[in-house]
Amino acid sequence: MSDNWTEEELKAAVEAYVQMHSDEANGVPCVKKQIYSGLANRFGRTEKSFEYRMQNISYVYSLMGREWVSGLKPAKNVGSNNAAVIERLVSEVEGQSLPKVAEFETQVISYKSKANLSKPRGIKEPDKAYSQVTHFKRDPKVKAWVLKEASGKCECCSSNAPFTTAEGEPFLEIHHLRRLADGGSDTVSNAVALCPNCHREMHYGVNKSSLVSSMYSKLSRLVHE
Numbered sequence: 273m274s275d276n277w278t279e280e281e282l283k284a285a286v287e288a289y290v291q292m293h294s295d296e297a298n299g300v301p302c303v304k305k306q307i308y309s310g311l312a313n314r315f316g317r318t319e320k321s322f323e324y325r326m327q328n329i330s331y332v333y334s335l336m337g338r339e340w341v342s343g344l345k346p347a348k349n350v351g352s353n354n355a356a357v358i359e360r361l362v363s364e365v366e367g368q369s370l371p372k373v374a375e376f377e378t379q380v381i382s383y384k385s386k387a388n389l390s391k392p393r394g395i396k397e398p399d400k401a402y403s404q405v406t407h408f409k410r411d412p413k414v415k416a417w418v419l420k421e422a423s424g425k426c427e428c429c430s431s432n433a434p435f436t437t438a439e440g441e442p443f444l445e446i447h448h449l450r451r452l453a454d455g456g457s458d459t460v461s462n463a464v465a466l467c468p469n470c471h472r473e474m475h476y477g478v479n480k481s482s483l484v485s486s487m488y489s490k491l492s493r494l495v496h497e
């Protein structure tokens with residue numbers, strides 16, 4: 273992402289990406305090459321450059337802990353500014369505002385790769401920022417039912433919950449296999465109870481897709497959405 277793309281070009285790329293993402297989730301076939309060539313003609317760039325841009329968008333989805341469009345392996349050399357712009361455009365195009373993580377996390381990765389990162393002073397009194405974030409209204413009975421079903425064991429690795437909460441409950445987290453942000457339902461056929469390790473891995477792990485498939489084969493109540 274060395275050359276400068278206009279907001280208009282980036283927005284067109286994000287719009288196409290969001291469409292491919294929802295088509296894929298809904299099992300609607302789409303021809304990626306056709307989409308790139310349409311964009312290439314419209315903006316006078318190569319198809320390849322749009323394909324690569326799509327992989328940058330996958331990278332932002334992966335930082336957000338979301339599924340990316342299959343075949344578009346995340347390409348990580350997105351500058352943190354571009355990552356922030358892409359994330360904002362995804363929110364706008366999807367019409368939902370998810371917590372902003374892309375700019376911060378790309379900066380973390382870039383600082384971490386520096387050979388001589390000196391000990392930072394940090395921020396004594398961090399500024400507060402207020403933002404609107406989309407929340408999904410969930411059914412407490414679904415969470416209760418899934419937790420009872422799991423009866424204190426992670427439904428992925430079968431280990432006991434890692435600790436007991438102050439309320440005396442085994443601590444497990446609910447994960448929606450098709451994310452609510454991707455149009456998934458809040459039902460027991462789409463929700464699992466996981467230990468925090470398995471939960472984070474299902475969002476961010478390098479093998480997350482095989483982990484997700486293993487849940488469908490393991491638990492008969494689950495239905496692909």
Ligand SMILES: [Zn+2]
Nearest residue numbers: 426429467470
């Ligand atoms: Zn687990």
Ligand SMILES: [Zn+2]
Nearest residue numbers: 446447448471
């Ligand atoms: Zn989750």
